[in-house]
Amino acid sequence: MGWQYTLLLILFAGSVVLNLALAGYYALHLLRRRENRVVVGALLFVTLSALVWSVAYAFQLSNTTLPGKSYWHGFVLAGSVLIAVGWLALTLALTDREEWLTRWRFGPVVAWGVVVSAGVITNGSHGLFWSSELGTNGSLLVMSPDYTPLYYAVQFSIRYGLVLIGTYLLVQLVRGPHSLYRGQAAALMFAPIVPMLANAKYVARIGPLPLVDLTPVSFTISGAAVAYAIFRYQFLDVVPVARRTVVETMRDGYVVLDDRDRIVDLNPAAERLLGLEDGDVGIPIDETFPSAALPLPGAGETLEEVVLDADGERRVLELSSSPLSESKATGRLIVLRDVTERRRVEKQYQALIENAMDLVIVMDENATITYASPAHERVLGCDPETFVGRDGLDLLVPEDRERLRAEFHRVVADPSHTSQIEFRIPDSNGSVRIFEGIGRNLLDDPFVEGIVINSREVTGRRRREEQLERTNERLEEFASVVSHDLRSPLAVARGNLELAREGDDGAFEKVERAHERMNALIDDVLALARQGQAVSDPAAIDLEAVATDAWEAVRTDGATLRVEDSRTLTADRSRFQQLLENLFRNAVDHAAPEPTVRIGVHTDGFYVADDGPGIAPDLRDRVFEHGYSTNDGTGLGLSIVARIAEAHGWSVSVAESEDGGARFEFDLKTGAEIETPVA
Incomplete structure (x- = not known):
């Protein structure tokens, strides 16, 4: 086997x-x-x-024998066939058609390429593709093949056919909208053109060196084009986005309509949402889906909520329309977004807010209300819309405003701070309601953009807590009397009983007085415990009639009751009579012999006055305290009076009477707003 050398080998190298x-x-x-x-x-x-291909042709060109050249020529043709197969696979992958690169779709192409490659490599044994003879091209000894029709069929079906198909796919990519992808595709599309032209020149036996196939050398230019795509357009880092795959798998549906509203294209999501099929392409959409059931938006419009029944399932869709135009053809793109779940969640939260008893209020950084939840109407009796635009802090009772304003500014200044507050708001009837709230800064939240206050009414709980506190105070008072106040008369009775046993008959009278003292203490403590309860069933009563009955129930020892005027009151008769009994008893016990007690009415209530020594101004705030007494009394009578007045919602105060004695005034209108001093 001989070899020849030529400068052309440098190009192949x-x-x-x-x-x-x-x-x-x-x-x-x-x-x-x-x-x-x-x-x-x-x-x-x-x-x-x-x-x-390049290595095989370099050996073919260097060999000087016909069998040797024919042998390497088979590998040359096999390389050209495999290039065509690989080129088609590359362009399919680049143009988002990887679904074609499967065993059953692309496998036959690969199999056909392998069969043809095997056929041309073994041509020396069957001669199906060419016969050859030696020729010269100048001083160079070359092989001059005589190709059979079968070879040309293979040449055009595989080598040119597959390359042209792949190049066509790249042309479509070049025509796409993305400039980076156009550059990549153009560079790659240039790669097969030069080898195809060189190979066509060789097959046609034209140009200089007609018997020398320069196609492998042209791959140097093709390789340069690929290298340019790699380094200029980051080809291996940024490949064309799989638009078709994205569209086919996207959750949003799209339907392309022509100018007659006929369906031109749709993706699987649209088929699922509208219950359509591929076979509906080309049919007017109103024939496939009634326009009454699917209102179509105009170009550039959006329909935010379209309720649709498809395949027995109710869906809520958001439809938008965009105009399409290409050359003289016009149409529009309808995008369908399934918002069923989003609407369900929105309505769920909306129902929760609308039916909740908790108040939700949103204010801007200046405390101006931008939203008030529907619960304001149920709880406060006020239309929530009337709150919008008002200063939220002005809704509070005046005593709470400054405290809450300082806390509000703290929340605005520190978004991480969560404020827990208690405040009072008058309702539509003027009654004060107590609320506990939590304030959060959501000014930076694009869906809120405000300070959110979530509040819950605790008026009933606070009232119960206050009632429980008063009950505990009464229990403490009761325990104090039992543990302390009863000790003294009990000790007196025990001591005098021992004296009586020793023969002192006068000691029995002291024992009797001690027992009476203990009995009075017990009666007063029980009365005090009962009077803390609010009046639940008041009735209209006559002041003079109740005063007369109370006077008759008290040991007056020559004292005189004078009813100066009367009025009708709404009160619990039994408890009101007990109030008067304690006042009458207090007047008789502390006034001069045969005192005069007067009862009458004033603008807002009634009074009870006596002509005794009166009560010093510095002691008037203490007389209603539990256990306070200026003599040897129990110190509970006036405390009982205060408790009964409180249970009725009245206020009671002490002043000096016209005779210089004590005057107890009861205000029936403002009692709920005036604190009654109690222990």
Whole structure:
């Protein structure tokens, strides 16, 4: 076997080196990185096939024998066939058609390429593709093949056919909207053009060196185009986005309509949402889906809520329309977004807010109300809309405003601070309601943009707590009397009983007085415990009649009752009579002999006055305290009076009477607003 050498081998060596470099680069990419593996794998396959072609033709050109040249020519043709197969796989991957690169779709192409490659490699044994003879091209000894019709069929079906199909796919990508992808595709599209022209020149036996196939050398130019795409357009880092895959798998549906509203295209999401099928393409949409059931938005419009029944399921859709135009053809794109779940959640939260008893209020950074929940009407009896635009702090009772204003500014200044507050608001009837609230700064939340106050009414709980506190105070008073006040008369009775046993008959009288003292204490303590309860069933009573009955129930010892005028009151008769009894008893016990007690009315209530020594101004605040007495009394009578007045919602105060004695005035209108001093 002889060999010949020519300067053309330098060109083939350059092609081999470039293809080796690119193949190594692609192999390293596959080993080190996971993205774009299909594209890179196809590039590696094309490069290795080009390498086979270049090496095989270099050996064919260097060999000087016909069998040797024919042998290497089979590998040359096999490399050209495999390049065409790899090129189609590469363009399918680049143009988002990887679904074609499956065993059952692309497998037959690969199988056909393998069969043809095997056929041309073994041509020496069957001669189906060519016969050949030696020829010369100048001083160079070359092979002049005579190709059979079968070869040309293979040439056009595989080599040119597959390359042209792949190039067409790239042309479509070049026509796309993305400039980066257009640059990549244009650079790659240039890669097969030069080899195809060189191969066509060789097959047609035209131009200089007509019997020398320069196609492998042209791969140097193709490799340069691929390298340009890699380094200029970051080809292996940024490959064309799989738009078709995205559209096919996107959750939003789209329907393309022409100018007659006929369906041109739709994706699976639209088929699912509208209950349509691929077979509906080309049919007017109002025939497939009644326009009454699917109102279509005009160009540039959006329908935010369209309720649709499809396949027995109710869905809520958001529809938007965009105009489409290409050359003289016009139409529109309808995008359908399924907002069923979002609307369900929104309505769920809306129902919770509308039916909740908790108040929700949103204020801006200046405390101006921007939203008030519907619960304001149920709890306060006020239309929530009347709150919007008002200063939220002005809704509070005056005593709470400054305290809450300082806390509000703290929440505005510190978004991380969560404020827990208690405040009071008058309702539509003027009654004061007590609330506990939590304030949060959501000014930076784009869906809120305000200070949110969530409040719950605790008026009933606070009233119960106050009632429980008063009950505990009464229990403490009762325990104090039992543990302390009863000790003294009990000790007196025990001591005098011992004296009586020793023969002192006068001691029995002291024992009797001690027992009477203990009995009075017990009666007063029981009365005090009962009077803390609020009046639940008042009735209209006559002041003079109750005063007369109370006077008759008290030991007056020559005292005189004078009813100066009377009025009708609304009160619990039994408890009111007890109030008067304690006042009459107090007057008789502390006034001069045969005192005069007067009872009458004033503008807002009634009074009870006597002509005794009166009560010093500095002691008037103490006379209603539990256990306070200026003599040897129990100190509970006036405390009982205060408790009964409080239970009726009255206020009681002490002043000096016209005779210089004590005057107890009861205010029946403002009692709920005046604190009654109690222990």
